[in-house]
Amino acid sequence: DSIRLVQFDKYCRVEGNRIKLPNGIGLVKFRKSQDIIGVIKNVTISKKSGHWYVSFGTERELAEKPVHPSKTAIGLDLGITKLLTTSNGETLKPKNSFKANQVKLAKLQRQLSKKVTFSENWKKQNRKIQKLHHHIANIRHDYLHKITTSISKNHAMIACEDLKVANMSRSASGSMENKGRQVKAKSGLNRAILDQGWGMMVNMLEYKQQWQGGLLIKVNPRYTSQTCSNCQHIAKENRQTQAKFECVKCGHKANADINAAKNILSAGHAVLSAEGGCNKGRPMKQKTSDIREKVA
Ligand SMILES: [Zn+2]
Structure with missing residues (x-):
């Protein structure tokens, strides 16, 4: 579900909030949530429950070793x-993101079981479930970042x-x-x-x-x-x-x-x-x- 392109310089470039990708894909817009600091070394394109993501691996030299503000x-x-x-x-x-969405998930899964396997409706329902799973994972991820x-x-x-x-x-x-x-x-x-x-x-x-x-x-x-x-x-x-x-x-x-x-x-x-x-x-x-x- 993901691909990492190394040798960024050779095949890609970033123009504002657009990235040029190789193999005839061309310029793709992305939401830039923060400035890209340092030299981009690689780029990873991934797909999660129907959404595409791009992440940049960068490198930069630090003039000085950072000194932690705290002593504890x-x-x-x-x-x-x-x-x-x-x-x-x-x-x-723990952030029980699962529990909060458990009822919802159970309901979706019940509905799925009533549908004909691999039918269009089944696929649609399955996507809903994947989306909810993704949402749950995001909540957990966000919480861990804050902590x-x-x-x-x-x-x-x-x-x-x-x-x-x-x-x-x-x-x-x-x-x-x-x-x-x-x-x-x-x-x-x-x-x-x-x-x-x-x-x-x-x-x-x-x-x-x-x-x-x-x-x-x-x-x-x-x-x-x-x-x-x-x-x-x-x-x-x-x-x-x-x-x-x-x-x-x-x-x-x-x-x-x-x-x-x-x-x-x-x-x-x-x-x-x-x-x-x-x-x-x-x-x-x-x-x-x-x-x-x-x-x-
Ligand atoms: Zn003791």
């Missing part, structure tokens, strides 16, 4: 009922769990840590949607931190939910229920997610000091965002 650090615990919990004790609920922009602007260092490691160790059976109660939500489709949302969120945080001159540190998720953020004692018994954390050693009581977020932050600090601070020697290449411009 924050740990994030990603969850299911609460999308994220910060080490400061703030929580954010990540705000966190990235306010904190120079963000620590979160390394999802790749987390996915390997935290199976859907909830074997490793005491997150077993969430098994149902974590299995199957729900799990896939959540993972995608988390992955997208971490990805956004990563490039936004890079833009701001901040850091995103992915820490090993091991024991983050079983460790006492007060005395560092690790025990399965610390976690009596899904929500409550009570240390069997020092008696520290806390909300389990906040406790985990604090441990994630500590782990982030540990990684940072082990690496000798700052992202020395790391390439300065900036990641491009994934903003798509709608073709008019």
Whole structure:
């Protein structure tokens, strides 16, 4: 559903809000939602539920390394009922764009089932469903952008769990840590949607931190939910229920997610000091965002 044209210079050019595409396509108008900063390196044309989009990958050299305006650090615990919990004790609920549109979607799907498969009416109905799916995805995407922009602007260092490691160790059976109660939500489709949302969120945080001159540190998720953020004692018994954390050693009581977020932050600090601070020697290449411009 999408094509990326590299060697932009050779085959394409932008004239105002029009782009010249190769292979006899010619000039195509698009809605320019923001200025294109830097040299365009590639262009991606994509189609999503009947709409065409164009996005530009650009490159520019920075005179100076950006310096993050803030000096604070924050740990994030990603969850299911609460999308994220910060080490400061703030929580954010997932935007349930699906729930809000669930009734509508169910109705459309019921109507679809009554139509003759692959008939014109069936196709029309199917397009309506695709459109709604697209709308739902847009709401979720927009929400994630708002959250990540705000966190990235306010904190120079963000620590979160390394999802790749987390996915390997935290199976859907909830074997490793005491997150077993969430098994149902974590299995199957729900799990896939959540993972995608988390992955997208971490990805956004990563490039936004890079833009701001901040850091995103992915820490090993091991024991983050079983460790006492007060005395560092690790025990399965610390976690009596899904929500409550009570240390069997020092008696520290806390909300389990906040406790985990604090441990994630500590782990982030540990990684940072082990690496000798700052992202020395790391390439300065900036990641491009994934903003798509709608073709008019
Ligand atoms: Zn303790």
